Amino acid sequence: MNNTFFIVIGIAIVLVIIFIYNSLISKKNQVKNALSGIDVQLKKRSDLVPNLINTVKGYMEHEKQLLEAVTKTRTQAAQQKEGTQKRFASENMLTQLLAQLYVVAENYPQLKASENFLKLQAQLYDIEEHIAAARRAYNGAVYTYNNIVQMFPSSLVASAMGFKSQPMFDAPENETTNVNVNEKF
C-alpha cells in the first residue's frame, strides 16, 4: 500500500517536472523567436539606410557630419552580434540619428518635395513601427518566461536545469510616443 502510494507520488512529481521543463523550453523558444523578429526588422532598416543617405546627400551638403554619423553607426550595428545588448545600443543610436535627420530635413524644402525621400521616409517610419512591435513582443515573451523562471515551484526546476531570467528591452524614450507625420511633411 505504502509502496504504491510513493510510486504514484513519484510518477506525479516526474510528470510535473516534465511539464515545467517543457513549458520553460517553449517559453525560451518564444523569447528567441521574438528576438529574431527584432533582428529581421533591424536588418530591413539597415538595408534602407544607404538608400536614404544616397537620396539626401545631394540636398544636405551642410549636414555631412550627421550623414557620416548615420553611416558609421549603421556599420557599427551591423558588425555587432545579433541579439546582443551592444547591437541594440547601436541600433538605438541609429534610431535617434535618423530622427535627427528627419528634423534637419525640414530645413531643405527641395528634399521635402522629393518623392523618393518621402517614400523612403514612410518606409522607414513603417519599419520603426515594426521594430517597436517586435520589441514589445520580445518583452511580452520575456515577461512570461521570467514569470515561470522566478515563480514557485517552477523556479526549482528552472534553477536546477540552469534556466536564467532574461533582461527586458528598454525602448528609447522617443520611440514610446507616436510621431505625427503631418507635422513632419
Next chain:
Amino acid sequence: MKNFDDIYKEVLPLLKKLQRQRRVYRLLKFIGYGALQLLILLLVVYVVYITFFIFTPDTITGFFIRQGRRNADKLNYIYSLQLVFFLFIPLSFLYTRIRRKQQEIFSLVVKHVAPNFQFIPHAIIPKNCIDHSKLLSKQLEKNENAYVMSDGKLKGKIDGVDIELADISLLNSSRKIFFLYYIPGINFLMVALLYLRPLFTRRSVEDFSDFKGLFMTADFHKQLHGTTVVLPDVLEKRAGFVGKILQGMNIKRDELVHMENTAFEKEFVVYSTDQIEARYALTPVMMERILAMRQKANKPLMISFREGKMYMIIPEPEGIFSFKPSENVTKPPALKRMYDNIQFCLTIVDDLQLNTTLWKTGCSQQHHK
C-alpha cells in the same frame, strides 16, 4: 449641418406617420399571437381528447384511418384554423412599410448629419465580408446557412478613409432543421415554434436573429499579412486567471496575445496569427484609443484587423440605427438616440485616428493614387 432640434422638427411628420403604423402593427401582432396561442391550445385539447378518450390498445390497427374517416368534419374544422396564419400576411406587409419609413427617416437624418455619406436602403454587408472579419466566426460556424439582413448600408469617406456601416442581423436557417418546413403537419408546428420562440426568450428580438448589431469596415493603412482579433474579455472577468488559461487553449482562435496595457488586457482578449503583427496593429496609443472608445460607446466592442481593413462590431439587439420596438418615436429621445449613434460612428475614424498618414507606406500610397 443642422442641429438636432431642426432635424427633429423636419422629421416629426414622418415620425408621426411611423408611430401610427407601429401602433397598428402592434395591435395586429397582439391579435395574431393571441389567435395563434388559442389555436395551439385547441390542438393540445384535441390531442389529449384523442389520447385519453379514443385511443385504446384494441383500436391500434387502423386507428388513424377509422378516426380520420369518423372525425373528418372535426379535422377539417381543425385545419381551417390554419387560416389564423393569414393574419400574419398583413402583419408582414406592415412590417415592410415600417422598415421603409424608418429607412426614410434615417436617410433624412444622415443627409443633415453627414452630407458626404450615402445611404443605400437595399444594400447589405455580404456574408463573406463578415466571415472575412473573423469576428463572428462562432455564430457563423454554428449557422452554416446564416443569412445576413440589414436595413441598408451607410457608405462614405472621412479624411480619405473609406468606411461602410450597417446594422446587421444574422438569421439562423440551419440546414439540419430547414427540411422540416417541407413536411406537411410538421411545417405547421415549425411555423408555430418560430412565432412562439420570442415568447420564451429573454432577448427582445423581432426577427428571430441570432445576432444583431452594428458592422463597420474602414481602411486601415498598415500592411498586414495576418489577422488580429480583439474581443471583449468575458471569460477572464468571470473566471480570472483560470479564464486566461482557457483562452490560451481556445483551438478555434489563433494564438493568444498578452498585451502590456493592463487596462486594455482587462477589457479585451486579443488573438492573432502573429504576435508581432498584433502589436504592430495595436500600438500603445491605439490601445488607449480603443479603451476610450469602449468607454464612450458603453457597449462591448469587437475589432479585427486584416488585409488593410479594420472591422468593428458593436452588438446591439435592438439595432444601432433603428428605433426600439416599444418606444414612442414621436418623442425626441427616440430620434436623439439614432442621431447620437450616427454621430458616434462618424467619429470612429477620428477617435482611432485611422486617417493618420504615418501608416501610409510607399506601396499603400501608390495604391491610393
